[in-house]
Amino acid sequence: xxxxxxxxxxxxxxxxxxxxxxxxxxxxxxxxxxxxxxxxxxxxxxxxxxxxxxxxxxxxxxxxxxxxxxxxxxxxxxxxxxxxxxxxxxxxxxxxxxxxxxxxxxxxxxxxxxxxxxxxxxxxxxxxxxxxxxxxxxxxxxxxxxxxxxxxxxxx
Numbered sequence: 001x002x003x004x005x006x007x008x009x010x011x012x013x014x015x016x017x018x019x020x021x022x023x024x025x026x027x028x029x030x031x032x033x034x035x036x037x038x039x040x041x042x043x044x045x046x047x048x049x050x051x052x053x054x055x056x057x058x059x060x061x062x063x064x065x066x067x068x069x070x071x072x073x074x075x076x077x078x079x080x081x082x083x084x085x086x087x088x089x090x091x092x093x094x095x096x097x098x099x100x101x102x103x104x105x106x107x108x109x110x111x112x113x114x115x116x117x118x119x120x121x122x123x124x125x126x127x128x129x130x131x132x133x134x135x136x137x138x139x140x141x142x143x144x145x146x147x148x149x150x151x152x153x154x155x156x
Contacts, residue, residue, distance in 0.1 A: 024050045024069040034061055034073075039114045041079055044097075046072035062109040065102070073110060074099035080117040084109045091117035 027050045034043040038058040045054075045063075049071040055062045063071055074097040075081060081089050081100045085108045091098045098117045102108050 024052055024066045026051050026054070036061070036112065039112075041075065041077060041112060041114065043081075043110075043112065044074045044076065046074065048072075060109055060111050062107055063102075064107040065105055067105045069105065070101070070103035071108075072099055072101045075112060077114075078116050078118055080113045080115045082111050082113055084111075089117055093118050 028045060028047050031047045032045045034045060034056055035041075036043065036056070036059055043061065050069045051063050051065050051071055052069065053064045061073070063073075065071065073081060076097050078091060078094075078096065078098045080091075081098055083089075083100060083102075085102065085104070085106075087100045087102045087108065089098055089100055096118070100110070
């Protein structure tokens with residue numbers, strides 16, 4: 001009976017240790033591409049992101065974070081990273097990545113769209129879009145004759 005008590009105590013002491021080690025057990029040491037097929041796009045999970053689990057379907061990415069976990073997900077095509085937690089979407093401008101940094105425990109699900117987020121402002125169903133859209137001249141530079149394009153470049 002005494003031997004049983006020692007084994008029971010030892011087993012109870014090991015239970016909390018194993019549950020602590022499972023929290024945020026994935027830490028990326030390099031940026032990792034995530035391929036979605038519907039719509040077709042590549043997202044990037046940043047190096048240093050720490051999370052418990054990730055589930056990828058044809059059109060969504062669900063990432064579960066424990067306390068202390070954090071991720072940064074970006075789109076090199078500046079697609080809108082709609083999500084179910086209303087996390088802010090950073091969208092610096094034309095030719096730059098859109099991204100979402102998130103660090104709240106729980107699961108966040110991204111359902112990106114192929115709508116470019118630059119040039120947008122205000123609230124979307126996936127969070128607030130912070131945007132620095134290109135100037136009208138920059139956005140329509142491809143429509144300008146070469147002489148005007150050169151003149152605009154000299155003004156900068």
